[in-house]
Amino acid sequence: MTLNSAINAVTVVSRLKDKGYRITAQRQALVEKLIESDKALSASEIWEKLKVQYKEISLDTVYRNLHVLVDLGALIPINAMGKDSVRYELVFTSHHHHIVCVKCGKSQCIDFCPVDPQLIITLKKHGYELVRHNLELFGVCRQCNAS
Amino acid sequence: MTLNSAINAVTVVSRLKDKGYRITAQRQALVEKLIESDKALSASEIWEKLKVQYKEISLDTVYRNLHVLVDLGALIPINAMGKDSVRYELVFTSHHHHIVCVKCGKSQCIDFCPVDPQLIITLKKHGYELVRHNLELFGVCRQCNAS
């Protein structure tokens, strides 16, 4: 864990405390797993990671804590990336997108954002205050293009 | 139904025939409902519309035909627009995106695309042939901002 993400773990936990949430071992572990991961995870993926340490942890607890963290604004739910279930990503993660290969289904991070920053102003004219955006890119990867 | 969308209905049906699919009353009706609609619909919304004419039509058939049309490339599944189920949109519909209010959940079409066209070239350098993209915008609408 880097120094930067260590600060983030503390940030999340203290934000939980501020809001009156109790810090349980399961909740703390869940936050740590999310921080350790560099990509967005689904509820069951997080569950699998947690079960290594906490054999007894239930999937319901994972879901409930994910909701808490979303309400807190520490986590963003992404319904995208293929057709699977919802994935959760920490808001600290630097802004980026993913491209999914429509043939093999593999996904890759795209480290830049092709969305025009002017969008915020244009949306304001439409009456909207932009909170966040998520761009799904679908394409054919090099390997699949070759075959 | 406009002349333009009438052409599209014929296009879809003939594309189905070309691929060896049979044209059933249910399948034909489903295509028509999609064309009549100006927005992306969920499977059950389409089912409700179809039941007006075909009381006996089953939801399974709706799902199966939606998959056929997606495979055919005539329909695009959108997992976004709030937290609900998947919605389907005809590819003929002019390219646009939606913004969803994070407070009330209402969505609105945004008739322009803020994605940099340069993206296609950049992705090619990464080895990807871009097929399509979907941009999810989340914000707070005027009404919710006021209250």
Added chain:
DNA sequence: CTCACTGCAAATGCTTTGCACTATA
């Protein structure tokens, strides 16, 4: 006449919820 398509019913998979017990604050 053949086999894709359909309706039915049951199964699946993800997510949520009620309840009684546990443990944080």
Added chain:
DNA sequence: TATAGTGCAAAGCATTTGCAGTGAG
């Protein structure tokens, strides 16, 4: 101690699938 959080089991949805009957080509 009070009550938020937990595990368990069961319920809810959206979606998928097996099967036998039906109908398009």
